[in-house]
Amino acid sequence: KRIVVLISGNGSNLQTLLDQSAAGQLGGEVVAVVSNKAEAYGLERARIAGTTTAVLSNKDYGDRDSFDAALMQLIDSHEPDLVVLAGFMRILTPGFVRHYQGRMLNIHPSLLPRYQGLHTHQRAIEAGDTEHGCSVHFVTEELDGGPVVLQARVPIFAGDDEATVAGRVQVQEHAIYPLVVRWFCEGRLTMQQEQAWLDGVPL
Numbered sequence: 001k002r003i004v005v006l007i008s009g010n011g012s013n014l015q016t017l018l019d020q021s022a023a024g025q026l027g028g029e030v031v032a033v034v035s036n037k038a039e040a041y042g043l044e045r046a047r048i049a050g051t052t053t054a055v056l057s058n059k060d061y062g063d064r065d066s067f068d069a070a071l072m073q074l075i076d077s078h079e080p081d082l083v084v085l086a087g088f089m090r091i092l093t094p095g096f097v098r099h100y101q102g103r104m105l106n107i108h109p110s111l112l113p114r115y116q117g118l119h120t121h122q123r124a125i126e127a128g129d130t131e132h133g134c135s136v137h138f139v140t141e142e143l144d145g146g147p148v149v150l151q152a153r154v155p156i157f158a159g160d161d162e163a164t165v166a167g168r169v170q171v172q173e174h175a176i177y178p179l180v181v182r183w184f185c186e187g188r189l190t191m192q193q194e195q196a197w198l199d200g201v202p203l
């Protein structure tokens, strides 16, 4: 299976996908990494891994529709079976999302449906939560609202700050994202009627 990964920043989730792709453990291959930021460190990670990279800066496009149209064309030139959002900090247009319906995944740093949007760790700490985590989900038109495939939970301890919690969550992100990508590549995971299915069973 052919995988295109979209990033905007550090790319630590990308790194685990590159590592497992190279080790033949992903059930697929990361064929290209696309960033909307030229300075994203994840691009360097991709180059080190010998993976094709591309930068498409949203600043070069007048509006969201024209950027998303160009992004779609760039992604599709790599003929992906799966598009993986890994810290891609852009809201995508409905047309773009529909085009990749059932074959685009995202990872979000909260236990969805809690804390959609930004600053999830800080919000969980401020709410006094003792439990937090991350979610891998299919992307639908509702931002951070698509069907959840897999979540990992972590504790929040008294005195934790945002960085501590973020680090604890990221360890789990790196565990669950490759697993879900692998399920998809093996044909075990699908989305039907806005519902995720694994091995023929709705999740």
Ligand code: GRF
Residues within 6 Å of the ligand: 009, 010, 011, 012, 013, 014, 086, 087, 088, 107, 108, 109, 134, 173
């Ligand atoms: C992760 O926290 C992920 O949950 C969120 O963006 C961050 C990306 O981190 N969507 P990295 O670039 O993979 O290190």
